Amino acid sequence: MDRVGLAVFAEEVIQGLSTEPKRLSSKWFYDEVGDDLFVQIMKLPEYYLTDCEFQIFEQQRQNIIEGFDMSGKDFDLYELGAGDGTKTLELLKGLRNVEFTYKPIDISIHAINNLERRVSREMPNIQVEGIQGEYFDVLAELDSLKPKVILFMGSNIGNLMDSQANDFLKRLSRVMNPGDKLLLGVDLKKPSAIVLPAYNDAAGITAKFNLNLLTRINLEFDANFDLHRFRHAPEYDEERGWALSYIESLVDQEVHVKALSKRYSFKKGEKIFMEVSRKYDDDTISAITQNTSLDIVSKFYDQQKYFCDVLFEKQ
Ligand SMILES: C[S@@+](CC[C@H](N)C(=O)[O-])C[C@H]1O[C@@H](n2cnc3c(N)ncnc32)[C@H](O)[C@@H]1O
Numbered sequence: 001m002d003r004v005g006l007a008v009f010a011e012e013v014i015q016g017l018s019t020e021p022k023r024l025s026s027k028w029f030y031d032e033v034g035d036d037l038f039v040q041i042m043k044l045p046e047y048y049l050t051d052c053e054f055q056i057f058e059q060q061r062q063n064i065i066e067g068f069d070m071s072g073k074d075f076d077l078y079e080l081g082a083g084d085g086t087k088t089l090e091l092l093k094g095l096r097n098v099e100f101t102y103k104p105i106d107i108s109i110h111a112i113n114n115l116e117r118r119v120s121r122e123m124p125n126i127q128v129e130g131i132q133g134e135y136f137d138v139l140a141e142l143d144s145l146k147p148k149v150i151l152f153m154g155s156n157i158g159n160l161m162d163s164q165a166n167d168f169l170k171r172l173s174r175v176m177n178p179g180d181k182l183l184l185g186v187d188l189k190k191p192s193a194i195v196l197p198a199y200n201d202a203a204g205i206t207a208k209f210n211l212n213l214l215t216r217i218n219l220e221f222d223a224n225f226d227l228h229r230f231r232h233a234p235e236y237d238e239e240r241g242w243a244l245s246y247i248e249s250l251v252d253q254e255v256h257v258k259a260l261s262k263r264y265s266f267k268k269g270e271k272i273f274m275e276v277s278r279k280y281d282d283d284t285i286s287a288i289t290q291n292t293s294l295d296i297v298s299k300f301y302d303q304q305k306y307f308c309d310v311l312f313e314k315q
Contacts, residue, residue, distance in 0.1 A: 158278035207232035
Protein backbone atom coordinates (compact mmCIF):
# COMPACT_ATOMS: atom_id res chain seq x y z
CA MET A 1 0.00 0.00 0.00
CA ASP A 2 1.32 3.51 -0.75
CA ARG A 3 2.03 6.01 2.03
CA VAL A 4 -1.19 7.97 1.55
CA GLY A 5 -3.26 4.78 1.68
CA LEU A 6 -1.43 3.65 4.79
CA ALA A 7 -2.00 7.01 6.51
CA VAL A 8 -5.75 6.81 5.78
CA PHE A 9 -5.83 3.20 7.03
CA ALA A 10 -3.99 4.26 10.23
CA GLU A 11 -6.40 7.13 10.82
CA GLU A 12 -9.43 4.87 10.34
CA VAL A 13 -8.00 2.22 12.68
CA ILE A 14 -7.42 4.84 15.40
CA GLN A 15 -10.86 6.38 14.93
CA GLY A 16 -12.65 3.06 14.73
CA LEU A 17 -11.05 1.48 17.77
CA SER A 18 -11.45 4.64 19.86
CA THR A 19 -15.23 4.88 19.40
CA GLU A 20 -17.97 2.96 21.23
CA PRO A 21 -18.98 0.51 19.85
CA LYS A 22 -15.65 -0.18 18.13
CA ARG A 23 -15.63 -0.56 14.36
CA LEU A 24 -13.28 -1.28 11.46
CA SER A 25 -14.10 -0.60 7.82
CA SER A 26 -14.54 -3.58 5.53
CA LYS A 27 -12.74 -1.79 2.71
CA TRP A 28 -9.44 -2.77 4.44
CA PHE A 29 -10.26 -6.49 4.13
CA TYR A 30 -8.69 -6.61 0.71
CA ASP A 31 -4.95 -7.09 0.90
CA GLU A 32 -3.42 -9.95 -1.11
CA VAL A 33 -4.55 -12.55 1.44
CA GLY A 34 -8.01 -10.93 1.73
CA ASP A 35 -8.44 -10.91 -2.07
CA ASP A 36 -7.60 -14.63 -2.23
CA LEU A 37 -9.92 -15.46 0.67
CA PHE A 38 -12.76 -13.58 -1.02
CA VAL A 39 -12.21 -15.59 -4.20
CA GLN A 40 -12.57 -18.73 -2.02
CA ILE A 41 -15.73 -17.31 -0.41
CA MET A 42 -17.31 -16.81 -3.84
CA LYS A 43 -16.86 -20.53 -4.53
CA LEU A 44 -18.43 -21.68 -1.23
CA PRO A 45 -21.71 -23.59 -1.51
CA GLU A 46 -23.26 -21.31 1.14
CA TYR A 47 -22.32 -18.07 -0.69
CA TYR A 48 -25.27 -18.06 -3.10
CA LEU A 49 -24.76 -14.43 -4.20
CA THR A 50 -22.04 -15.12 -6.78
CA ASP A 51 -23.81 -18.11 -8.34
CA CYS A 52 -27.07 -16.18 -8.62
CA GLU A 53 -25.50 -13.16 -10.29
CA PHE A 54 -23.42 -15.40 -12.55
CA GLN A 55 -26.60 -17.19 -13.60
CA ILE A 56 -28.28 -13.85 -14.39
CA PHE A 57 -25.39 -12.91 -16.71
CA GLU A 58 -25.18 -16.36 -18.26
CA GLN A 59 -28.90 -16.57 -19.04
CA GLN A 60 -29.88 -12.94 -19.65
CA ARG A 61 -26.67 -11.44 -21.03
CA GLN A 62 -28.22 -10.35 -24.34
CA ASN A 63 -31.19 -8.63 -22.69
CA ILE A 64 -28.90 -6.79 -20.28
CA ILE A 65 -26.64 -5.63 -23.10
CA GLU A 66 -29.61 -4.52 -25.19
CA GLY A 67 -30.70 -2.54 -22.13
CA PHE A 68 -27.32 -0.74 -22.13
CA ASP A 69 -28.40 0.65 -25.51
CA MET A 70 -24.78 1.36 -26.53
CA SER A 71 -24.83 -0.29 -29.92
CA GLY A 72 -22.79 1.75 -32.44
CA LYS A 73 -21.41 4.01 -29.68
CA ASP A 74 -17.83 4.10 -28.38
CA PHE A 75 -18.36 3.93 -24.62
CA ASP A 76 -16.54 3.39 -21.32
CA LEU A 77 -17.56 0.44 -19.17
CA TYR A 78 -16.61 1.22 -15.57
CA GLU A 79 -16.79 -1.36 -12.80
CA LEU A 80 -16.66 -0.30 -9.15
CA GLY A 81 -14.93 -2.76 -6.78
CA ALA A 82 -14.29 -5.21 -9.58
CA GLY A 83 -12.60 -7.99 -7.57
CA ASP A 84 -11.56 -11.01 -9.63
CA GLY A 85 -13.96 -10.25 -12.49
CA THR A 86 -15.32 -13.80 -12.99
CA LYS A 87 -18.92 -12.61 -13.38
CA THR A 88 -17.91 -9.57 -15.42
CA LEU A 89 -16.16 -11.76 -17.98
CA GLU A 90 -19.39 -13.70 -18.35
CA LEU A 91 -21.17 -10.43 -19.18
CA LEU A 92 -18.35 -9.23 -21.46
CA LYS A 93 -18.83 -12.31 -23.64
CA GLY A 94 -21.85 -10.53 -25.06
CA LEU A 95 -19.80 -7.44 -26.00
CA ARG A 96 -17.29 -9.07 -28.33
CA ASN A 97 -18.04 -6.97 -31.41
CA VAL A 98 -18.64 -3.69 -29.70
CA GLU A 99 -16.30 -0.68 -29.34
CA PHE A 100 -15.66 0.04 -25.67
CA THR A 101 -12.97 0.30 -22.99
CA TYR A 102 -13.37 -1.73 -19.81
CA LYS A 103 -12.23 0.36 -16.80
CA PRO A 104 -12.34 -1.65 -13.58
CA ILE A 105 -11.72 0.36 -10.37
CA ASP A 106 -10.57 -1.34 -7.21
CA ILE A 107 -8.84 -0.26 -4.02
CA SER A 108 -6.70 -3.40 -4.23
CA ILE A 109 -3.77 -3.11 -6.67
CA HIS A 110 -3.43 -6.89 -6.50
CA ALA A 111 -7.03 -7.29 -7.73
CA ILE A 112 -6.49 -4.77 -10.55
CA ASN A 113 -3.23 -6.36 -11.75
CA ASN A 114 -4.75 -9.84 -11.72
CA LEU A 115 -7.86 -8.69 -13.52
CA GLU A 116 -5.92 -6.87 -16.26
CA ARG A 117 -3.81 -9.98 -16.83
CA ARG A 118 -6.89 -12.19 -16.88
CA VAL A 119 -8.82 -10.06 -19.39
CA SER A 120 -5.78 -9.81 -21.69
CA ARG A 121 -5.36 -13.59 -21.54
CA GLU A 122 -9.00 -14.69 -21.84
CA MET A 123 -10.42 -11.86 -23.96
CA PRO A 124 -7.47 -10.32 -25.82
CA ASN A 125 -9.72 -8.17 -28.02
CA ILE A 126 -11.07 -6.21 -25.10
CA GLN A 127 -9.33 -2.96 -24.26
CA VAL A 128 -8.81 -2.82 -20.49
CA GLU A 129 -7.50 0.05 -18.33
CA GLY A 130 -7.56 -0.80 -14.62
CA ILE A 131 -7.66 2.05 -12.09
CA GLN A 132 -6.43 1.51 -8.53
CA GLY A 133 -8.23 3.68 -6.00
CA GLU A 134 -11.13 4.35 -3.70
CA TYR A 135 -14.23 4.45 -5.85
CA PHE A 136 -15.42 7.67 -4.25
CA ASP A 137 -12.12 9.36 -5.20
CA VAL A 138 -12.02 7.93 -8.72
CA LEU A 139 -15.65 8.92 -9.28
CA ALA A 140 -14.95 12.52 -8.33
CA GLU A 141 -12.59 12.71 -11.32
CA LEU A 142 -14.88 11.10 -13.88
CA ASP A 143 -15.90 13.97 -16.10
CA SER A 144 -15.61 12.30 -19.47
CA LEU A 145 -18.30 13.10 -22.00
CA LYS A 146 -18.06 9.62 -23.48
CA PRO A 147 -21.18 7.51 -22.92
CA LYS A 148 -20.78 5.39 -19.79
CA VAL A 149 -22.06 2.14 -18.43
CA ILE A 150 -21.21 1.64 -14.76
CA LEU A 151 -21.29 -1.81 -13.14
CA PHE A 152 -21.60 -2.06 -9.37
CA MET A 153 -22.14 -5.73 -8.72
CA GLY A 154 -22.08 -8.39 -6.03
CA SER A 155 -24.39 -6.31 -3.80
CA ASN A 156 -21.34 -4.22 -2.84
CA ILE A 157 -23.77 -1.29 -2.41
CA GLY A 158 -25.20 -3.27 0.53
CA ASN A 159 -21.98 -2.59 2.47
CA LEU A 160 -23.31 0.95 2.90
CA MET A 161 -26.14 1.92 5.23
CA ASP A 162 -29.19 3.13 3.26
CA SER A 163 -28.57 6.86 3.72
CA GLN A 164 -24.89 6.42 2.72
CA ALA A 165 -25.97 4.28 -0.26
CA ASN A 166 -28.38 7.05 -1.29
CA ASP A 167 -25.59 9.68 -1.01
CA PHE A 168 -23.28 7.40 -2.97
CA LEU A 169 -25.82 6.97 -5.79
CA LYS A 170 -26.47 10.73 -5.87
CA ARG A 171 -22.72 11.33 -6.31
CA LEU A 172 -22.55 8.60 -8.92
CA SER A 173 -25.48 10.07 -10.80
CA ARG A 174 -23.81 13.50 -10.86
CA VAL A 175 -20.87 12.10 -12.87
CA MET A 176 -23.26 10.41 -15.32
CA ASN A 177 -24.72 12.09 -18.39
CA PRO A 178 -28.29 11.63 -19.64
CA GLY A 179 -28.60 8.19 -21.23
CA ASP A 180 -25.67 6.69 -19.24
CA LYS A 181 -26.51 3.40 -17.51
CA LEU A 182 -25.87 1.85 -14.11
CA LEU A 183 -26.18 -1.89 -13.51
CA LEU A 184 -26.56 -2.37 -9.76
CA GLY A 185 -26.45 -5.89 -8.25
CA VAL A 186 -28.51 -6.22 -5.06
CA ASP A 187 -29.06 -9.21 -2.82
CA LEU A 188 -32.73 -9.65 -1.90
CA LYS A 189 -34.35 -10.16 1.52
CA LYS A 190 -34.84 -13.79 2.38
CA PRO A 191 -34.98 -16.07 5.42
CA SER A 192 -32.14 -16.23 7.91
CA ALA A 193 -31.60 -19.94 7.18
CA ILE A 194 -30.35 -18.96 3.70
CA VAL A 195 -28.59 -15.67 4.47
CA LEU A 196 -26.69 -16.41 7.67
CA PRO A 197 -24.71 -19.44 6.40
CA ALA A 198 -23.46 -17.27 3.52
CA TYR A 199 -21.61 -15.23 6.18
CA ASN A 200 -20.79 -18.16 8.47
CA ASP A 201 -19.71 -21.03 6.22
CA ALA A 202 -18.93 -24.48 7.58
CA ALA A 203 -15.36 -24.40 6.27
CA GLY A 204 -14.63 -21.22 8.26
CA ILE A 205 -13.34 -19.20 5.27
CA THR A 206 -15.49 -16.14 6.09
CA ALA A 207 -14.16 -16.24 9.65
CA LYS A 208 -10.59 -16.25 8.28
CA PHE A 209 -11.49 -13.41 5.92
CA ASN A 210 -12.78 -11.20 8.73
CA LEU A 211 -10.01 -12.06 11.19
CA ASN A 212 -7.44 -11.36 8.45
CA LEU A 213 -8.09 -7.65 9.04
CA LEU A 214 -6.61 -8.05 12.54
CA THR A 215 -3.59 -9.82 11.00
CA ARG A 216 -3.27 -6.96 8.55
CA ILE A 217 -3.24 -4.44 11.41
CA ASN A 218 -0.60 -6.60 13.16
CA LEU A 219 1.57 -6.53 10.03
CA GLU A 220 1.07 -2.93 8.94
CA PHE A 221 1.15 -1.31 12.40
CA ASP A 222 3.12 -3.75 14.55
CA ALA A 223 0.06 -4.64 16.65
CA ASN A 224 -0.38 -7.73 18.81
CA PHE A 225 -3.95 -8.91 18.12
CA ASP A 226 -3.99 -12.58 19.18
CA LEU A 227 -6.37 -14.29 16.73
CA HIS A 228 -7.12 -17.06 19.21
CA ARG A 229 -8.65 -14.49 21.53
CA PHE A 230 -11.19 -13.18 19.01
CA ARG A 231 -13.90 -14.87 16.99
CA HIS A 232 -15.98 -14.10 13.91
CA ALA A 233 -19.57 -13.46 15.07
CA PRO A 234 -22.07 -12.73 12.26
CA GLU A 235 -25.75 -11.88 12.84
CA TYR A 236 -28.76 -11.49 10.56
CA ASP A 237 -31.63 -9.15 11.38
CA GLU A 238 -34.23 -10.79 9.13
CA GLU A 239 -36.87 -8.12 9.59
CA ARG A 240 -34.61 -5.23 8.56
CA GLY A 241 -32.59 -7.32 6.10
CA TRP A 242 -29.20 -6.58 7.64
CA ALA A 243 -26.44 -9.19 7.74
CA LEU A 244 -23.92 -7.80 10.24
CA SER A 245 -20.34 -8.99 10.64
CA TYR A 246 -18.64 -8.60 14.00
CA ILE A 247 -15.42 -9.77 15.61
CA GLU A 248 -15.96 -10.61 19.26
CA SER A 249 -13.34 -10.56 22.01
CA LEU A 250 -13.31 -13.89 23.85
CA VAL A 251 -11.60 -12.51 26.99
CA ASP A 252 -10.86 -9.22 28.75
CA GLN A 253 -7.68 -8.06 27.03
CA GLU A 254 -5.53 -5.16 25.90
CA VAL A 255 -4.07 -4.83 22.42
CA HIS A 256 -1.01 -2.70 21.71
CA VAL A 257 -0.74 -1.08 18.26
CA LYS A 258 2.92 -0.12 18.57
CA ALA A 259 3.45 1.83 15.35
CA LEU A 260 0.45 4.04 16.18
CA SER A 261 1.40 4.35 19.89
CA LYS A 262 -2.07 3.19 20.93
CA ARG A 263 -3.45 0.65 23.37
CA TYR A 264 -7.04 -0.60 23.21
CA SER A 265 -8.89 -2.58 25.87
CA PHE A 266 -11.54 -5.13 25.01
CA LYS A 267 -14.04 -6.64 27.43
CA LYS A 268 -14.99 -10.31 27.13
CA GLY A 269 -17.93 -10.42 24.67
CA GLU A 270 -17.21 -6.93 23.27
CA LYS A 271 -17.73 -6.72 19.52
CA ILE A 272 -15.99 -4.82 16.75
CA PHE A 273 -18.46 -3.97 13.98
CA MET A 274 -16.94 -4.84 10.60
CA GLU A 275 -19.54 -4.77 7.87
CA VAL A 276 -23.20 -4.59 6.98
CA SER A 277 -24.49 -6.57 3.98
CA ARG A 278 -27.92 -5.13 3.28
CA LYS A 279 -30.64 -7.32 1.78
CA TYR A 280 -33.12 -5.39 -0.36
CA ASP A 281 -36.74 -5.35 -1.47
CA ASP A 282 -38.57 -2.93 -3.81
CA ASP A 283 -39.03 -0.38 -1.00
CA THR A 284 -35.40 -0.33 0.03
CA ILE A 285 -34.27 -0.14 -3.61
CA SER A 286 -36.55 2.91 -4.00
CA ALA A 287 -35.20 4.38 -0.75
CA ILE A 288 -31.55 4.26 -1.85
CA THR A 289 -32.34 5.67 -5.30
CA GLN A 290 -34.66 8.51 -4.28
CA ASN A 291 -33.68 11.95 -5.67
CA THR A 292 -30.84 10.46 -7.73
CA SER A 293 -32.22 11.13 -11.26
CA LEU A 294 -31.76 7.42 -11.94
CA ASP A 295 -34.76 5.67 -13.53
CA ILE A 296 -35.22 1.92 -13.47
CA VAL A 297 -35.06 0.45 -17.00
CA SER A 298 -35.31 -3.26 -16.08
CA LYS A 299 -34.77 -5.74 -13.30
CA PHE A 300 -33.04 -9.07 -13.95
CA TYR A 301 -33.56 -11.90 -11.44
CA ASP A 302 -32.00 -15.35 -11.01
CA GLN A 303 -34.38 -18.32 -11.12
CA GLN A 304 -34.84 -18.47 -7.35
CA LYS A 305 -35.28 -14.69 -7.08
CA TYR A 306 -32.53 -14.51 -4.49
CA PHE A 307 -30.66 -11.73 -6.31
CA CYS A 308 -31.46 -8.90 -8.70
CA ASP A 309 -29.45 -6.80 -11.13
CA VAL A 310 -31.25 -3.50 -11.58
CA LEU A 311 -30.51 -1.48 -14.71
CA PHE A 312 -30.89 2.30 -14.30
CA GLU A 313 -30.69 5.14 -16.80
CA LYS A 314 -29.65 8.66 -15.92
CA GLN A 315 -32.46 11.08 -16.79
C1 LIG B 1 -16.95 -8.10 -2.12
S1 LIG B 1 -15.75 -7.87 -3.36
C2 LIG B 1 -16.82 -7.96 -4.75
C3 LIG B 1 -16.16 -8.06 -6.05
C4 LIG B 1 -17.08 -7.97 -7.26
N1 LIG B 1 -17.81 -6.71 -7.33
C5 LIG B 1 -18.05 -9.11 -7.29
O1 LIG B 1 -19.26 -8.85 -7.37
O2 LIG B 1 -17.62 -10.25 -7.26
C6 LIG B 1 -15.46 -6.16 -3.15
C7 LIG B 1 -14.36 -5.58 -4.02
O3 LIG B 1 -14.46 -4.15 -3.91
C8 LIG B 1 -13.18 -3.60 -3.57
N2 LIG B 1 -13.49 -2.46 -2.70
C9 LIG B 1 -14.05 -2.48 -1.46
N3 LIG B 1 -14.22 -1.24 -0.99
C10 LIG B 1 -13.74 -0.41 -1.97
C11 LIG B 1 -13.65 1.00 -2.09
N4 LIG B 1 -14.10 1.79 -1.13
N5 LIG B 1 -13.11 1.51 -3.23
C12 LIG B 1 -12.66 0.69 -4.23
N6 LIG B 1 -12.74 -0.66 -4.17
C13 LIG B 1 -13.25 -1.19 -3.06
C14 LIG B 1 -12.42 -4.71 -2.89
O4 LIG B 1 -11.02 -4.57 -3.02
C15 LIG B 1 -12.96 -5.97 -3.58
O5 LIG B 1 -12.18 -6.33 -4.69
